[in-house]
Amino acid sequence: MIKNSKGFVLVETLVVTAFVAAVFSVIYVNFYPLAGEYERRTFYDDIDSKYGAYWVKFFVQRNSYSSFTAQDIINNKSYLEFSCNNITDSFDKTMCKNMMDRLGLEKAIITFYQLSDDDDNADGLTFTGIKTKADSVFSDDPAFAAYIHYLPNYTVKSLNGARYRVICKFKRSGDSLETKELNDTYATMEVIK
Amino acid sequence: MIKLNNKGMTAIEVLVTFVLIAIVVVGLYDGIVALKEKETISSAQLSIDTYKNLITKDLQDDFIKKGLVSAKISSLTGGDKGYLVNFVFKDNSRKTLKVIQQFGCTATDLEEAQDICLNRGIGINDSDKFSINYGPDGNLVEYPLPDLGHEVIPGLGGGADHTVYSLKINEVNISSKDRVFSLHITLSHPDLGSDYSINIVTPLNYP
Structure with a gap:
């Protein structure tokens, strides 16, 4: 062979x-x-950012925070920018600014509780969710848009009856004595208003 | 009968094979050592994160659910060095936060001890002592720092051996300003840096 x-x-x-x-x-x-x-x-929804988001939600829920409607959000690219200047009471406004300054709030938006598109008109409202618009409206801050995409759609209604939510971005440093690169951290919390 | 293939490999083939295997093994070894180091660091980071989250959650719960009315800040008296904060909440309950920040002496001889210990108010045989205590007055719960490595230093001048830890409470900033209470405690570790901190702010006496 x-x-x-x-x-x-x-x-x-x-x-x-x-x-x-x-x-x-x-x-x-x-x-x-x-x-x-x-x-x-590790920078998403950490304990410090969640606590910061709680205080943002707290001030949005205050009676002195300028009222807004779902239509206002729809008309404004599916979100409203959070600002302490929207608080009418001067004492609340000062407290808000002091708190946000110490919390290192960089940016916060108010949007619908549901982040994806709502087409079913179940509650008499249809809208384009912030997830659909995130890339275009936050093209200058892709990390913020990435966090929005990371979040669930929240299509199941809130058990607390929340219709809105805040999405926050914080700048944090571990050591206030050293000059270090700041970390961006993100958190969200539902708003009952 | 099938004729067997009795041809062997030449020396150069064997050599090339060994060299290739050696390259692969060295590459894998470096990778595994790097992964092992990363795992050690991740484990230490997790310990610090867990520690931080535990204390932060207890404090945040009280600040959010009860609401802080006042915070009296003072230095510790007696044996320990550090800070004492007496909180009063809206439901009239009171709690105390005690932060012990006592650096030990890292010197290994008496001459060095004079420079880096005695001149900074640290006894030559002092051990590190770092802990955070929080709870109702008279019933404080101790949160000792996780032990992420320590060194036992022989006693100097006939004194007792003492211990210095890698993880330390590096910086403590507590203030009540503009009706906002701020607590900032930085933890530092020689290999992990000082990125870890307990950071809590809350309004004071806010309706």
């Missing part, structure tokens, strides 16, 4: 090498970002 004693030719070796390299590339591309994703999400 004659045995096949031929080895691989160069082109066969190259094809196999390229195939193996392609497989490793696919694995690397798919798994490597997971590490970064995990680290990024």
Whole structure:
């Protein structure tokens, strides 16, 4: 019996090498970002940001915060910017500013409780959710838009009857004595108003 | 009968194979060592996060649910160094926060001890002592810092051995200003930096 004693030719070796390299590339591309994703999400809904979001919600729910309607949100790109200047009472306004300054609030928006589009008209209201518009209206802040996309759609109605929610971005530093790069942290909380 | 292939590998083939295997093993070893280090750091970070979240939640719960009326800030007296804050809440309940921040002496000889310990008011055989205590007056719950590494230093001048810890309470800022109470406690670790802090603000006597 004659045995096949031929080895691989160069082109066969190259094809196999390229195939193996392609497989490793696919694995690397798919798994490597997971590490970064995990680290990024440590800045989402951490205990400090949730506490900060509570105080934003607290001031929005105050009677002295200028009233707004669902139509106001629809007319304004599906969100309203939170500002202590929207508080009419001067004492509340000062307190709000002092608190937000110390909490490191960078940005907060008021939007619908449901973040995805609401087309069913179940409660007499249809709107385009902030998730649909996030990339365009926050094109200058893609990290903020990324947090909005990370959040659930909240299609199930709030048990507390909340119709709105605040979405907040904070700037935080671990050590006030050292000059360090500030971290952006994010949190959301429902608003009953 | 089938003729066996008695051809072996040449020396150069064996050599190339060994070199390739060595390269792969060295690459894998470096990767595994890096992962091991990352796992150690992540574990330490988790301990600090858990510690921070535990205290922060207890304080935040009281500030949100009860509402703070006043906070009297003073320095600790007696043996311990640090801060004492007496809180009064809207339901007339009272709680106390005690932050002990006492640095130990890291010097290993008497000459060094003069510079880095005695000149800074630290006894030459003092151990690190860091803890946060919070609870109703007279019934404080202690939250000792997690032990993320420590060093036992032999006693100097015939004194007792003492211990210094890697994780320390680095900075404490407590203030009541503009009717806002602020608490900022920074934790620091030589390998993890000082990114970890307990940061709480709440309005004072706000209706």
